[in-house]
Amino acid sequence: MSTTIQRGSLALVLAAGLGLTVTACGSDSDDAGAGGKVTITVNGQPPKTQPFDRKIFDEDVAAFEEEHPDIDIQPREGFMDPKTFSSKLAGGQLEDVFYVYLTDPANLIARRQAADITDHLDDVPYVDQLQPELKDIFTDDDGRVYGLPTANYSMGLLYNRTLFTEAGLDPDQPPTTWDEVREAAKKITALGDNTVGFAEYSKNHQGGWHYTAWMYSMGGDIAEKQGAGWASAFNNDTGREVAQTLKDMRWEDDTMGQKQLLVIEDVQRMMGAGQLGMYLAAPDNVPTLVNQFNGDYADYGLAPMPGGQGTLLGGEGYMFNPKASPEKIRAGLQWIQWKYLNPDRMDANLKRYADQGQPIGLPASPTPDIWVDGEVRDKQESLKAKYATVPVANYQSFVDGLTELEKKIEPPNAQQVYAALDNVMQGVLTDRDADVNRLLDDAETKANQALAQVR
């Protein structure tokens, strides 16, 4: 009897252990389904906490599948998360079509973590209408293409029109030079009540990111090609001018607040609370300020990058799982073009947004600034004006100014270079006696070490 019980227990325990093992080693089974139908997993599905965006996405999936009965879309929530990307790829859980920020493709291409889609692009309409600077981000030195851009938000100066008015500044004439920014910041700070004139990030590589935007705005660069490799290009007069201007604004003008080591959410919180005059941001920050930080569209204006020389390109796009089959890549390209790069759907799509009172009129999704001058761009601009739900005039100077600015991409190994440049930002913003030359020398050493690893 006891032997029977023992054997029974053993069988149970082993079965449980085996079950666990099998579960742990379970493989994904999202390959092509029956009947020649291609099944692809795609991410970019908005979370349930954004019901409108989620509904639009799910409706689009259903409509696409109806138009393309041979393709089955398996949507997944989430966007690009560098923390989980490699684990998902290693575990076979990475989507066939995955979202990326424009900061990601260079490294993913270098590490061969995205599929080459060049040979499948001939059949994709309107790709030739995309801005070449954006397409370049997804292209390697040999001209091979690894993804498509779907949105672009170049950086500009986001300012609080209400505070401008209260400070005696004209909100329709935003600053166009850094000297004008300094003067405006002084007047806004003078309003008192913890109002900060201008804020800047300096932590988690975001300081380096914005230091890069400052450099571009003054005609400088962060890295340059030297022979077969790369070297830093910021330890020069332009670099010193950027650092010195920031240091003067922080300590001489005292217009940047006492609290430093800020990141984007800190600054957005200040802006949403009406305690900040200006910061550098892309247009997509405006809906975030309204939706997440209780801001009001009427309060915000966008101006081109002060300095007038150049601006840092940002944005998003989609790339393809390096293990995806050609059929999946072709199906994925059809989805990307149909959903994100489709002038034929523009009218109906914007009407849906307008009917629900969603923001239309910003140079951001659903009317991203991705098209070259021509028929498609004109069509989008006229529809944007037709369905506008936000004060378009508040962003017009940004849109007009963008054509004059050189649009530049991030340096290679951007995150490591930004980590080095974070220190320059932190130094000038936290230390009254910071030695700008020493900070730039240190950052140069570290950035060169990072750039030497560019493969």
Next chain:
Amino acid sequence: MSTITSRDASPVAPRRSPPARSAQDRAGRLRRTVADNLTAYGFLSAALVVFALFSWYPIVRGVLLGFQQVNFVTDPVWVGWENFERLFADPLFLTAWRNTLLFTGLALVIGFAIPFAVAVVLNELRHAKGYFRMVVYLPVMLPPVVVAILWKWFYDPGPGLFNTLLRGVGLPPLAWLNSTDTSMLSLVLVATWASMGSATLIYLAALATIPGELYEAAELDGANLWQRLRHVTIPQTRFVLLVMMLMQIIATMQVFTEPYVMTGGGPEDSTVTVLLLLYRYAFTYNDFGTASAMSLLLFVFLGGFSALYLRLTRTRS
């Protein structure tokens, strides 16, 4: 009354069994042992599978990764010591170790002494002992990220709690996290506050085991409070203090949450720790090879302390 049989009483040594018989016996004994412990082996196998899958395999894989370059698409490339060379060439590598040792040193001075002092005071209390124990332990129950965010407000150089208090008593405000001089100290204070509850309870338990007669004898000899502490309390709790110190070194060498949430390693890399740099390599730069190389170095370093810890505990037991 029992009878002693001649066989029982035989002074002759037992006859050696032939080898074949002995092997059979051993096999039989083994079979019986296996049969008797079948259920136990069953339970053990489940645990072994789980450990193998989720602990040992990742550890072995981590060691291998330290010598490989991986992109998780193509086969890993064996690169020998290249990842370590890259690490040694990183100017932040030494900074991270220096900062981590500074954190550990400060945590020993502050985070080690304070819980012991608090335990001694709590042990002396005659009233509300339970209440104060709970108060000291409460921060342990807060999630670490919540603690970090709370203290970020305390440290705010403008309207933050500490500077408001400093200004209130006529002292100049401090930059706290915003200065390279005070950033690491600020992080140690947070970590100490958040974790001292557990250490205090362990010290309290150790203090409770000291026989009261020792204090009585010391008092009869005319020992004052400091002398009683020095000659009775500390020697009697020496072993616990030593073990706690080693455990604290192992824990503080792996500090991550506070610098990650509160400073991001700044200002000017003054709070970049070994684990924060490791995290950057793995999850920001996606360079798992170099990150694994760094974790191997930390493993070797902490292994030394762990060996010392084990030796001490074995000697004691």
